[in-house]
Amino acid sequence: MGHAHTSSSDAGHAGQPLVGHLVAPWILFATGGALIVLTVITVAVRYVDLGEANLLVALAIAGLKATLVSLFFMHLRWDRPFNQLIFLSGVVFVVLMMAFCLMDTSQYRDSQYIGNPADVQAVLDKDAPNAPIAAQKSPDLP
Amino acid sequence: MSAHAPAGDHHAADGHDDHGHGGGHGHHNAEYPFLAHHFETPAQQFDSAKLGMWLFLVTEVLFFGALFVGYAVLRNRYPDVFTYASAYLDTTLGGINTAVLILSSLTMAMGVYFAQTGRKTALVVCLWLTMAGAAGFMVIKYFEYTHKFHVHLVWGEGFYKPVTDDGGLQSAELSSKAPVPLAPAQTTMSAGTVTAQQLAMPAFVQMPAGEQTAIAPPAAGPAGMAPAVIDAKAAEHAADPATHGDEALHLEDAAMPPNTHLFFAIYYAMTGLHGIHVLVGMGVIGWLIVRAGRGEFGPKYYTPVDLVGLYWHIVDLVWIFLFPLFYLID
C-alpha cells in the first residue's frame, strides 16, 4: 500500500483536473434521478402491507440510495481503495454495534415494560390524571 | 458540534500553510502556490486531504451510528410505540425534504464538477443552489418542529402536559362545567385540558369524576391499535393550523401505548443532530461561495470544494436513512 508519492489521478490528460477524478454530469444527473425515483418508491411501499418485511424493504431501498450517493456523488467508485475500505469499515462497525446491542435487548424484550414507567406516571398523575394513558399503570408502581 | 466546522476548514487551510521549514522547503512553490511545505506534490497533498476527510466522515458515521443503534434498541423494545407515533409525522413534508436534500446533493456534485473544470460562475451558481436547498430544508424542518411543539408532541415530560393554549375561548366557557377534580383551584391541571378532553370525549364531560376514570380504557394492545392509527392519520392528513385542537388528542387517545414519548425523544435527538449538521453545512458552503467568488478554485486546486461536497453528501446520506425510519412506519 506504499503509495505515498503516487498520484491518484489521471493528471495531465486533456480536460482532467490536476488531481482527483472528473465525473461526467450525465452520471450525476442519472444518480440524482434514480434517488428521486427510489424516494417515491419507498413512500409508495409504505402503503403496501408486507408485515415485518416493510422495514426490510425500506432499509434496502435506503441502503441502495446511500450506495448511489457514495459511489457517484462522492466519487467513491473512482477513489482509492483505502478510502473505500475506510468508509466501509465505519459502516461495518455501526452494524456490529447494532447487531450486538440488538442481540442483547431482544433477549429480554418480552420480560418487562408493561404500562407507564414511574416518572411518566408521576407527570400524568399531576398534570393529566384523566388522560387514558394515565390508567395504563405499570403493575409494579404503587 | 463546534468541532465539525473547523475540520473541513482545516484540511483546506493547510493548503496555504507555510510555516517555513527552510532548506528549500520554506518558500512558496511558484507553480503550485497552494502547496504546503511538507508535501512534495499537489497529488500528495490532495490525497492526504481526501484521506483525512474520509476518516472524518467515518467519525460522523459512527457519531450518528450510535444514535441509530439507540433507535434500533428502542424500536425493538417498543415496536408498537414506533408504529403508533410515526403516524404523527408528516410524510409529505418529510418526503419534500428528502427530495430537497437529494437535489442539493446533486447541485453540490455539479459544483465539484465545475470547480474541476474551472467554470467559476457555474460553480458559484451551484453553491448558491445548494445553499438554497439547505435553507429550504431547514425552513420546512422549522415548520415541522414548531407545529409539534405546539401540540406537545415532544420528548420527556412535556409530552404528557395537556395542551393549554388551544381554543382559549372555549376553554374559559367549558371549564365552568368541568368536573370537580379538574377545577384549576384544586389541581395543577389547567382549563385548557378540559377543552381538549371535552372535544375528544364529549360524553364524559358531565360525568362525575369517579365514573370518568372508571371508563378508562384497557392497556394498550394490538386490538386497541387500529383505530388509533387511523385517527392519528386523519389528524396528520389534516395538517392545518385550524385543526390543532384535534391534534392535541394524543393524550386522550386510549390506544396510545406507554412510552410513546421515547419515539419523540429519539426523533428530536436524531433529526436535531442532523439539523445542526445542515446548519454547519450552510456555514461552510457560504465560506466556499466567498472563496469561489474570488476565483480561488480551478482544475489545479479545488480541494475545499471537494471536501465540503463530501461532507454535504454524508448529511444527505444520513437523512436518507432517517426518512423511512421515522416517517414511513406502518
Added chain:
Amino acid sequence: MTTLPARPAAPTYDTPESDNYLIHDKGIPSWLLTLDHKRIGVLYTVGVLLSFFVGGIFAMLVRTELLTPGRTIIDAETYNHFFTLHGAVMVFLVIIPSIPAALGNFVLPIMLGAKDVAFPRLNLFSYHLWISGAICTVVSLVMGSFDTGWTFYTPYSTTTTAGGVIPVIVGVFILGFSSIFTGLNFIVTIHKLRPPGMTWFRMPLFLWALYATALIQVLATPVLAITLALVVVERIANIGIFNPAMGGDPVLYQHFFWFYSHPAVYIMIVPAMGIISELIAVHSHRQIFGYRFIAFSSVAIAIFSFIVWGHHMFTSGQSSLMNTLFSAISFSVAIPSAVKIFNWICTLYKGSISLNTPMLYALAFIVLFTIGGLTGLHLATLNTDVHLHDTYFVVAHFHYVMMGSALIAMVGGLHHWWPKITGRMYNEKLGMIACAIVFVGFNITFFTQFMLGSHGMPRRYYDYQPEFQIYHVISTIGSYIMASGFLLTAMYLVQSLVSGKRAPANPWGGATLEWECASPPPYYNFHEAPKVGDPYDFSNLHWDERGEGYVTVKPPAAKA
C-alpha cells in the same frame, strides 16, 4: 495565525546549540500558536504531566482517607467527588493523550522521516481542544464538581445533584474530539508522508502501534462523544432515553459507553506496547524478535478490542447469551498480547542489555502487564466476575494495566526520548533508583488490592469492615512510596534541564531515524531526506568515547 513571527527563509546548517526547535522562535505566542509537531508534543507533555500531578493529589487524598474505616480526613460526599476526579483526570486528561498526543506527536514525524504531520493546523487545533477540555474540568470543579465515577453511569449521572456534571461532560466531549483529530492526523501522516524507502515493514514498531491506536481513536471515540452528548441532553431536557423511570434503557448507556471505553483501554495500552518494543530493542541492542508478529498483533488487538466491550457488563442485566459471547471473545484478546510478551522476552534473550532507566521501565512493564493482563482473564470469566465485579480486584486489575503498564511505558519513553526532546541527559543513577521505588511502591499499593477485592471489599466505598483495614493501610503506605518515587523523578528531570549534560545525537544506540538528527532536533527535523534503513539493525552503531554517544561506523547500504 498571522501573529506568527516571520522566519528566515533558508538558514544555513546549524549546530543544536545555535539553532534547534526549542530556540528557533521565542516568546509564549510562538509556543501556543506553533505548528511544529515537536513543540506541540512538548506542550502536550507538559499538560499531561501537570494533570498527572493533579490526579495524583486526588489519589493520595483518596488513599489517605481509606487508612481507617469511617471518616479519616474527608467526608463521604467529598470522597465520592475525589475518586471521581481522580479517575476522570487520569483517564481523559492523562493516559489517553499521554503517549499518542504527547510523545507520539514529538516522535512520529521524525521517526517516519517526515517534515511534519499531515495537517499541522489540525494538530494545533487538537491541542487547543485539549486545553479547552482541561479548562472545562476546572470549571466543573468550581461549579460543584461531580461524583458519578469516571464512567458517568446513568441514571445516576443524569440525576445527581452535583453541580459540575455538565461542564465535565462537555470537557470530555471536547477531549474526545481532540483525540479523534490526533488519530486522524497520524493515520494520514503514516499513509501519505512516508519518504522514499520507508516501506510499511521498515516502520519502527512504535509507529505501527500509533497507527493501530489511531484507528481505534477514530472509530471508537465518536460513540463516546454522542453518548455524552445524550447524557447532557438528558440532564437538561430529560429526554429519558437512558432513564428507566422514563421507560429508557440504562443498559443501552453501558453498551454505548463500553463500546468506546473498552477500545479506549487499548488506546492506552497499544502505544505503550509500541514504546516497549522500541525500548527493549534499543537497550538490548538486538534485532527485535518477530517484527511482523508485533506489528500485526497491534492491529489485531485494535480490531478485537471492538467486540469485547460487554465484559464490563456481566452483572448489569445483560442477557446471558451476550454474557457468554463477550466472555468467550474476551479471552481471544489475550492472544495477541501474549504474542508481544513472548517476542519481547525473545528479544532480550542473549541481547547485550544496557541496564539503564528506560530498560528498567521496560522490564517493569513486562512484569506488571503480565499480572494485569492475566487478572483480566479472571475477570473475563463469567462466574468469577460475578464475585469480583465492582470490587478492589477490578481496581487492582486496571491499575496494573493502566498505571503499571501504560503509564510506566510513558515514563520509560519519556526517559528514552528525554535527551532528544530536551537535549540534556538526566541523572541515570537517580533514574534507576526512582524506577525501583515506583516499582516497589506500585506493587505494595495494588497487589494488596487484589487480596482486598477477592475478600469482598467493594470499590468506590468510603467505609469498610475493620478486617479490611490492614490491607488498606499497606496499600496506602505503598502509594506514599510510589509518590515519592515520582517526586524524585520530577526532581532529577527538572534538574537535568538546568544542569544536565548535553545529550549527543544518539545516546542509546538507536537505529530509528530520530537518532539521526541532532538533540534537540533542528526546526526542520532533517536538513536533507534521511536514509531509511532497517530500524532494528544495530550492527553498525558503535560507542564513541569522545562524543559519548553512538555513531554509525559503516553506513548501511540503502536498499531502497
